[in-house]
Amino acid sequence: VTVDLPQAVKISSAKEAKIVLNADVEKTIDGVDVVTNPVVGASKATIMAAVASNYATKVFSVKSVN
Numbered sequence: 001v002t003v004d005l006p007q008a009v010k011i012s013s014a015k016e017a018k019i020v021l022n023a024d025v026e027k028t029i030d031g032v033d034v035v036t037n038p039v040v041g042a043s044k045a046t047i048m049a050a051v052a053s054n055y056a057t058k059v060f061s062v063k064s065v066n
Contacts, residue, residue, distance in 0.1 A: 003060050020063040027058040 009017050031054070032040070032047055040047050 001056050001060055002064060005065050007065055009065055017066075019065050022061045022063045023059055024061070025059065028054050030054050030058060031045055 003021065005019070009019065011017050021065055029049055037047050039042060040051050042048065
């Protein structure tokens with residue numbers, strides 16, 4: 001998972017850095033019919049790939065950086 005921050009974060013022992021993320025777990029199943037496909041596994045590679053892609057690109061967003 002890669003999350004782009006809205007600004008650079010300087011890490012030092014002099015100041016605490018804090019990154020707060022939102023996680024919208026519902027977005028994991030965007031485009032997946034969970035009634036027809038209640039289980040995602042290796043036997044359903046296309047659905048498994050869609051869920052993995054959703055997790056990597058849609059689930060996390062930056063709430064704040066300071």
